[in-house]
Amino acid sequence: MTDPVLIDELKTLVEPGKVLTDADSLATYGKDWTKQYAPAPSAIVFPKSVEQVQAIVRWANERKVALVPSGGRTGLSAAAVAPNGEVVVSFDYMNQIVEFNATDRTVVCQPGVVTAQLQNFAEEKGLYYPVDFASAGSSQIGGNIGTNAGGIKVIRYGMTRNWVAGLKVVTGKGDLLELNKDLIKNATGYDLRQLFIGAEGTLGFVVEATMRLERQPTNLTAMVLGTPDFDSIMPVLHAFQDKLDLTAFEFFSDRCLDKILARGDVPAPFETRAPFYALLEFEATTDERADQALATFERCVNEGWVVDGVMSQSEQQLQNLWKLREYISETISHFIPYKNDISVTVSKVPAFLADIDAIVSQNYPDFEVLWYGHIGDGNLHLNILKPQALSKEEFFEKCATVNKWVFETVERYNGSISAEHGVGMTKRDYLAYSRSQAEIDYMKAIKAVFDPNGIMNPGKIFA
């Protein structure tokens, strides 16, 4: 769509100045954190109300214009990229917290509320919004819902899905639906709210969300433990899970630690080096709890599963231990990594990881493989760094081969080719490794129900 008549029509639907078509805006709002597809939208529109969103959708249906929903654009699957002349619908001006209910512990958010904004709001109210991840400072609630965002606290608090009490959506047909009305118990037919969570904007727009809050955790305490091999991490997880309600259980390899320490601004957890590290977190609500954690640590050392470890004694130490894990993604981004975000059931993790490791090292012995992730929920982030000697093109060509091996292994282990980053365009052609053709056909038929003209984020999830 480059028809100026259409742009003029679009301008009548929103406030003055709320349609942008300059090259900078198109480039900025036309893409997410992926770099694979060149942004080429026709226009960026900024609605300020539900009515304006509905007007845009109705107009798009009439004119057969494709729409791309746009939040914080921190996505890693190109689900919010507009490569084909689409109109990008940005929620930057629908970013208010509308209502707070202390009894229900709920917050009504416009879709453009930034994750950290909700987290801070909750804290001000003495409560807690527990979904947290590296891009919380710019990701928006609407996008979190569209991708069912996960992150570092899933083992205890679950995905974004768990925290959505109610949703207002505008479907691809332009209908405004008020889904679930913020109820805890509501057995009145299909829970359509669940369909929109994780739909990557292919069924319609989230225009308001009621999010639940939780009590604040008490005295969060982290431990970092070095293990002699990967296989030891699983019994460590069990040992701690039997004794404590963990709020996180992450892992990273020594190679990841190397990169972090090379930054110079994060202290080493302890002197001993180990091939792998587990980072776990729990609420030290009482001294008894902390003692249990220490006793479990000692048991793990005696069993030979842990070679050294440290427990945070202050908020500062807690933050420093978390930096070891949370800074990895940003730190390695300078090495041009090939990235994958995959999951299997927790019990299959060790065999799965060993298989992938073997395949990559046999075929590309010069590739540096970095593993880290949310092992408590079976979610592994596989990263391969570009060797200096290889050009970017050669590297990504070889990575396409790696991709195939990785996804074949995922399929063999009954896993997911996208644990928490969504499908978008980057995983679209691999969807069949995780979903059967029958499932894909049902998904397409459901899309046709909500979006018969195919105007909502076309080309995302499936072609």
Added chain:
Amino acid sequence: MTDPVLIDELKTLVEPGKVLTDADSLATYGKDWTKQYAPAPSAIVFPKSVEQVQAIVRWANERKVALVPSGGRTGLSAAAVAPNGEVVVSFDYMNQIVEFNATDRTVVCQPGVVTAQLQNFAEEKGLYYPVDFASAGSSQIGGNIGTNAGGIKVIRYGMTRNWVAGLKVVTGKGDLLELNKDLIKNATGYDLRQLFIGAEGTLGFVVEATMRLERQPTNLTAMVLGTPDFDSIMPVLHAFQDKLDLTAFEFFSDRCLDKILARGDVPAPFETRAPFYALLEFEATTDERADQALATFERCVNEGWVVDGVMSQSEQQLQNLWKLREYISETISHFIPYKNDISVTVSKVPAFLADIDAIVSQNYPDFEVLWYGHIGDGNLHLNILKPQALSKEEFFEKCATVNKWVFETVERYNGSISAEHGVGMTKRDYLAYSRSQAEIDYMKAIKAVFDPNGIMNPGKIFA
């Protein structure tokens, strides 16, 4: 369908003797716990494998025969009643626990596994299946999933939905779908698993479910507190929620207690009588926790929210306190109650309850109204007992008028006409009080995707 040729065809699809057409079987398997609709199925079929379920569905599509899924038949909305010559598909012979994984804390269940069977299995493994309700001794997992069963521990553990890691379903078209593969994180398109949970068998059959287990709760302790009025129950809820992770927060009126004490087999919680009672439960993991509970109790007394109370000191006392709440439904069933299962957001409960009370007492001052329910999640069970002087017919006629007032009030409070009992046939004609016409249209269109010939439990949820 009474065509003997069709019955003979059906017999070829399952093992010998696994199609029943005798009057007793038709009457038994043709109904659930509701008594409103006379059962009139054509046959009862008992598949023993997924393949047999698929064969039945394919045959039903060819012959345009309606199928009704049947589990423990403990439903309260007539979703599992067969009033129109349908074939009832019973899962009584698909009742095995197939697999257990200690690392993933998952159990693979056939749909006919009884809730208590899963609860006991979990306990044997040192774990816990937390969804619990009065009919756990006979309800089946397939039915729990079909209705998204809730019960008494929802405030802490959520509905059945939260515990379904993966589902195998046979759709109304006969396709076998393996949904979510038991993964914790899986961002690969629409989560079709969620659609089948709570669909009351209108989209297809659940033929296998992987259920999650949880660590066992430690030293569960209950308190029963008498309050001077209903409004005092909410600040009591807040006071305890601020200090403890509650596993339950129930309430019942003094009239309910009267009925329970009249049984003669349950001791009174304490001597003082109060208009309302709260029953709360928490894990007394440490002495500190129990002390916190007692301190909060004292605070509630000082504030005037509580007039008397008791805390369980043993497993036996815990059981006895729970009987005060759990025996209500069974005890009052002899009084021919009009029942409703409704919900609003927790903050709206006091005003909502007062409104309904006022409407009923103004119009039918001779009606005895009994309230109890899961107040921690906004779910109220409204019960009105038939006055001796009224005939059953007159009573239910007047109740139809009450129904209208109740549902109008529910609509005004943005609540649900069915909190946890489903829609089935009993709430079908009232669905529009909780779901918009647009939502209902989308639901019907989704049903058509999975069940184009309308063979799956027709007439349930919507006509």
